[in-house]
Amino acid sequence: MRVHIVTPANRTLYVRQLDQMHRQRQEIFVQRMGWKAIDSGEPLEVDQFDHQHAVYMLLLGDVGEVLGSARLLPTWKEHMFQTVLAPFVEREGRCSGAGVWELSRWIAGPGHDRETDAECRGYMVTALAEFALTFNAEAIVACTDPRHINLFAELGWPLEIIGGPKSYGEGDAIAVRCAIRESDLDRCRHIFRLPVPATTIMAASAPPRLIDPRAWAIIDQLLEVEDPDLLEDMILALTGMQRRKGLSGQEQPGVSGRA
Amino acid sequence: MIETGTSSLSQQAFDFLAAAQAANSSPGLNRAFSEQVGRLGYDSFVCAQLPGAGSAPSRDNFFGQWDPLWESHYMGNKLYQDDPALREAMRRTDPFAWSDVATWRELSPEERRVMDHARDFGFTDGFTTPMRNLDGSLSLVVLFGRDTDDDPAARRALHIMSLYYAGAARRIQHDLTRERDVHLTEREKEVIALLAAGRRQSQIAAQLSISERTVEHHLENARSRMGSSTSVQLCVDAIRMGLVYL
Numbered sequence: 001m002r003v004h005i006v007t008p009a010n011r012t013l014y015v016r017q018l019d020q021m022h023r024q025r026q027e028i029f030v031q032r033m034g035w036k037a038i039d040s041g042e043p044l045e046v047d048q049f050d051h052q053h054a055v056y057m058l059l060l061g062d063v064g065e066v067l068g069s070a071r072l073l074p075t076w077k078e079h080m081f082q083t084v085l086a087p088f089v090e091r092e093g094r095c096s097g098a099g100v101w102e103l104s105r106w107i108a109g110p111g112h113d114r115e116t117d118a119e120c121r122g123y124m125v126t127a128l129a130e131f132a133l134t135f136n137a138e139a140i141v142a143c144t145d146p147r148h149i150n151l152f153a154e155l156g157w158p159l160e161i162i163g164g165p166k167s168y169g170e171g172d173a174i175a176v177r178c179a180i181r182e183s184d185l186d187r188c189r190h191i192f193r194l195p196v197p198a199t200t201i202m203a204a205s206a207p208p209r210l211i212d213p214r215a216w217a218i219i220d221q222l223l224e225v226e227d228p229d230l231l232e233d234m235i236l237a238l239t240g241m242q243r244r245k246g247l248s249g250q251e252q253p254g255v256s257g258r259a
Numbered sequence: 260m261i262e263t264g265t266s267s268l269s270q271q272a273f274d275f276l277a278a279a280q281a282a283n284s285s286p287g288l289n290r291a292f293s294e295q296v297g298r299l300g301y302d303s304f305v306c307a308q309l310p311g312a313g314s315a316p317s318r319d320n321f322f323g324q325w326d327p328l329w330e331s332h333y334m335g336n337k338l339y340q341d342d343p344a345l346r347e348a349m350r351r352t353d354p355f356a357w358s359d360v361a362t363w364r365e366l367s368p369e370e371r372r373v374m375d376h377a378r379d380f381g382f383t384d385g386f387t388t389p390m391r392n393l394d395g396s397l398s399l400v401v402l403f404g405r406d407t408d409d410d411p412a413a414r415r416a417l418h419i420m421s422l423y424y425a426g427a428a429r430r431i432q433h434d435l436t437r438e439r440d441v442h443l444t445e446r447e448k449e450v451i452a453l454l455a456a457g458r459r460q461s462q463i464a465a466q467l468s469i470s471e472r473t474v475e476h477h478l479e480n481a482r483s484r485m486g487s488s489t490s491v492q493l494c495v496d497a498i499r500m501g502l503v504y505l
Contacts, residue, residue, distance in 0.1 A: 118395040125393070147352060149419060150390045150398075153426025154433070158280055161273060165415060174419075191393060191433050193496050 001067065001119070003127035005201045006056040013202055017058050021069040022046050025105055032111075034170055049104070053077040057131065057199075059108070059123055068109055068120045072131065073102040075141065080104060081175070085143050088175040090163035095175065099138030103128070106142075122192030125155065127199045129188050132180040134199075139179045146174045155191070157184050271295050272416045279427040288431060289324045292424045299413055301386065301402035305330075306425045309349065309397045315339065322428045325403065329380045338376060341369035344387050348399045354388040354418045356409065381405055386414070388421035392429060400425050436486060443502050447481045450474055451503045455494040 006014045025045035029035045038045060049071070059068030073079040075096035081089055082096070089095050095102075108124040109117030132140055146165045153159070163175035189195060218238065225231045278291035296304060305323035310316055316339050321330075332338070339345055343360045357374065360366065366374070377385070386402040400421035443451070446467075453463045460478075464471045478490050487493040497503040 114395040118393070121393065121395075146415075146419060147390060147422065150422040150426035150429075151393055153279065153423045154393050154429045155426075156280075156430040156434075159276060161276065161419075165419070187430075187433060190436075 001059065001061055001123055003068075003123055003199045004058045004060055005127075005131060005199055006058055007201070008052055008055075010202045014056075014058060017060065017064065017066050018056065019044070020066040021056065021058060021107075022050075024066060024069065024107060028107055028111070029105070037169070045105075049073055049078065049080055051078060055101075055131075057124065057127055059120055059127070067116075068124045069105065069107050070103060070124065070128070071105045072140075073104070075100040075102050080143070081141065085175070088143050088163045088166055088168075088173055090175075091160075094160065094162045094177050095141045097138065099136060100177075101132070101135070101137050101140050103140050103142040106144075122194060123198045126185070126188045126192055126194050129157075129180050129185040130197055130199045133182060133185055134201075137180065139177050141175070141177045143173045143175050146172050149174070149176075152176065152178065155184065156187050269416065271298065272419045275420045276423055279423050282427060283431065283434070285322065285428065285431060288424065288427055292420065293324055295420055296402055296417065299404075299417060300407035301404040301417075303329075303403045304400060304421075304424075306398060306400045306428050308392070309399065323400075325401075326380065329377075329382075329403075332376065332380070336376075338373045341367070342373050343367075343370040344385060344401070345399075346370075348387050348389040349397070351389055352391075354386065354414065354421065356407070356414075357385040357387070358409075377403075383407070386417050386421070388418055388425075390422055390425060392425075398425050398429075443481055443484070443497065444477075447477045448497070448503050450477045451481060451494055451497045454478070454490060455498060455503065 004014065004017075006018065011018070022044035026043055030039045030045055038047060040046075053074055055072040055074075057068075057070040057072065058066055061067050075081065076098055079096065079102045081102060106124070109120030111117060128140065131137070141162070143164075149159070157178045157180055160177045161174060162177050165172040165174045167173075222231065222234060225234065272295075275291060275295045279288055282288040282291055292304065293302075303323075303325040305321055305325040307316060307322070308320040310320070315337070316334075318330075318334065343366055344355075344357050347355060347360055347363075357377075382403045382405065384404045384407045386404065386407070388400045390398055390400075392398055402417065402421065449467060450463055453466065454460075458466070460471050460474045464474050467474075478493065481497070482488075482490065482493050485493055485496050487496045494503070
């Protein structure tokens with residue numbers, strides 16, 4: 001398990017995982033939590049703040065599956081407290097500025113069992129502290145459920161309430177600001193027993209070859225086939241097609257089908 | 260003296276947050292909390308981590324400043340078995356006053372008895388805040404009142420302060436355990452590494468030429484020092500903390 005920091009520079013390495021993240025956001029925020037305001041009716045939850053400057057935290061499991069995610073917006077670019085979350089702010093000037101990052105769309109764990117979720121939460125929270133220190137963040141700001149205030153206190157992160165609690169339709173929200181220090185990361189690692197960094201930041205200097213989306217469509221079709229004979233036929237047909245292409249139009253016998 | 264102005268209540272909550280962040284001991288935190296909730300009619304309070312289903316609450320998991328006579332009476336007579344506020348706290352995520360429970364449903368005779376006992380000790384009402392901790396466990400903060408305020412703004416302030424109080428109490432606990440030098444002897448590390456590699460205790464004993472009882476003794480000591488509840492958890496914790504390598 002590891003949290004990958006997806007920046008504008010390395011985003012092309014995470015196309016499939018980001019797609020999975022947007023699907024999870026739809027499932028959790030729209031379907032499970034009932035946030036009507038962000039329901040576009042699409043299978044992917046994407047809004048105007050998923051822009052080119054957004055940074056994502058992706059918690060990936062052992063086989064690369066997405067177990068958690070969060071969005072971090074630099075508040076010197078377009079962000080939510082400027083517009084949609086502006087009514088929640090009571091202390092002007094505390095929710096944006098150089099080095100202030102806005103946290104949103106926090107998902108820590110698939111929500112199936114308590115132990116896995118607690119482990120995921122540990123990685124995500126530690127990764128957030130590592131992000132803040134690595135990126136020299138002045139502060140992290142967020143609009144959150146007031147029922148999570150005890151978690152900030154347990155972490156010992158210096159918390160400032162910059163607005164609320166106020167109702168937003170599906171519940172109450174509170175605007176908070178946290179300046180994370182080195183000692184906070186130490187405590188975090190102690191609480192979650194994570195002595196090694198929870199985050200990975202992949203360099204984008206040598207991006208791997210991107211896979212054509214048509215190839216994913218074919219893979220998805222293959223995954224749905226249950227009949228082993230039909231699957232073999234399809235694979236043979238595909239490999240046959242590739243070889244024929246490689247032979248510049250020359251037909252190669254015995255690879256175009258089972259017969 | 261009860262203050263109900265919205266702005267003064269917000270300020271009260273802000274003041275408490277600042278005091279709780281600065282507190283590095285339980286008495287300091289309790290003093291700060293007592294001062295704020297006392298102004299809203301609550302004169303004692305307890306924070307408790309709830310046990311798993313079917314287990315009785317333990318005094319070891321209590322934290323706060325509550326009447327020792329009531330604690331003794333409540334625990335000695337096992338009033339927690341029929342405490343309606345405790346029952347509601349286990350299935351709710353929002354805070355509530357004890358008086359709310361009777362408006363939601365009819366109390367059983369046993370539940371009414373618990374509330375009568377509380378009144379006998381002078382607690383005319385209480386305010387309970389359930390919450391999830393970082394490790395996913397459930398805690399609650401109970402405020403005991405004699406002259407309380409039902410104002411929604413007061414409730415919001417009590418909710419925020421109760422949450423922050425419980426979190427800060429756990430933070431102080433984390434810092435105390437962190438200060439303890441987590442040190443394992445070489446023998447304990449050997450035993451944990453072999454256990455993590457899948458050996459049974461009898462195999463470990465044979466390999467290290469010690470008795471099974473000694474193996475168990477090493478594991479028990481290590482579990483206690485690491486704060487791990489089981490041997491499996493001990494292996495996971497020791498590996499994660501870099502104390503044992505496979």
